[in-house]
Amino acid sequence: MWSSATSRTRLAAAVLAAAAIAGPIVGRALAAAGAQPPKSPRLYIFDCGVIKGLGVELFGFKKDEVPVRDFFVPCYLVAHPKGTLMWDVGVIPDSAFKGDGAPVTQGNSTVARPLLPQLAAVGYTPADITYLGLSHYHSDHTANANAFAGSTWLVRSIEREAMFAEKPAGIIQQASFSALKTAKTTILDKDDYDVFGDGTVVIKSAPGHTPGHQVLFLKLKKTGPVLVAGDLYHYPEERTMNRFPSFEFNKEQSAASRAAIDAFLKKTKAQMWIEHDAATNATLKKAPEFYE
Numbered sequence: 501m502w503s504s505a506t507s508r509t510r511l512a513a514a515v516l517a518a519a520a521i522a523g524p525i526v527g528r529a530l531a532a533a534g535a536q537p538p539k540s541p542r543l544y545i546f547d548c549g550v551i552k553g554l555g556v557e558l559f560g561f562k563k564d565e566v567p568v569r570d571f572f573v574p575c576y577l578v579a580h581p582k583g584t585l586m587w588d589v590g591v592i593p594d595s596a597f598k599g600d601g602a603p604v605t606q607g608n609s610t611v612a613r614p615l616l617p618q619l620a621a622v623g624y625t626p627a628d629i630t631y632l633g634l635s636h637y638h639s640d641h642t643a644n645a646n647a648f649a650g651s652t653w654l655v656r657s658i659e660r661e662a663m664f665a666e667k668p669a670g671i672i673q674q675a676s677f678s679a680l681k682t683a684k685t686t687i688l689d690k691d692d693y694d695v696f697g698d699g700t701v702v703i704k705s706a707p708g709h710t711p712g713h714q715v716l717f718l719k720l721k722k723t724g725p726v727l728v729a730g731d732l733y734h735y736p737e738e739r740t741m742n743r744f745p746s747f748e749f750n751k752e753q754s755a756a757s758r759a760a761i762d763a764f765l766k767k768t769k770a771q772m773w774i775e776h777d778a779a780t781n782a783t784l785k786k787a788p789e790f791y792e
Contacts, residue, residue: 535623544787548590549573549611560743571776583630589644635730636710639673649679659712708754725770
């Protein structure tokens with residue numbers, strides 16, 4: 501016999517597969533029952549695709565110095581007793597799917613399953629999301645941002661200004677987050693922002709990759725402290741070999757942010773998850789399973 505928890509996990513996995521094929525109608529039905537607030541924070545990781553074929557030279561390495569790797573694209577949901585936070589929302593929007601269950605490829609990126617049915621399979625719709633946070637504005641983190649325009653957007657003013665500049669610079673798709681321009685917004689003006697006021701979900705400033713790049717720190721009851729690092733690093737070797745992407749907004753700021761976060765990791769003994777690192781993500785549980 502399965503335990504009740506195991507039964508729920510396996511059932512959710514089954515309906516998640518169905519939702520990926522059947523699309524929004526099934527997704528809405530799955531979320532209709534809703535999810536109850538957890539007793540302590542939970543972190544769900546959704547598979548939001550893969551990016552292939554990026555040369556290592558983009559990340560400060562010489563050709564063949566490190567092997568070329570595919571990049572995992574995660575999306576995250578934090579469920580807290582006081583609300584919910586969606587963190588980073590993918591590389592290809594759900595609107596690109598045709599409803600036939602087929603993966604979608606755009607450029608170097610491929611996504612097998614849209615985000616919202618994955619969210620629905622664990623009991624949530626965009627209307628259930630209290631806050632939206634983005635590590636930064638690059639288009640592989642913002643694809644479904646418009647779906648969460650009813651949430652309160654947590655953003656630094658310098659990042660928001662860059663996102664809505666008349667002539668935006670960098671890897672950006674303004675159409676993917678255009679609805680955020682009029683969304684309810686909280687401007688983060690301190691290095692640390694305690695989302696729910698109890699120290700368990702904290703957004704930390706880490707500028708350099710973009711003007712207002714930020715990372716997410718979690719205190720999970722069973723898992724312990726975790727830092728979701730955004731694009732502070734892409735390859736683990738960036739950290740050990742002190743390399744920086746060629747497209748950093750400000751390399752000196754990035755170096756300072758990395759040093760500050762390294763000190764924070766030592767102080768808190770938190771594990772750091774590099775969002776795009778496929779090797780790290782291969783070891784992590786994906787929704788409907790969760791960390792708590």
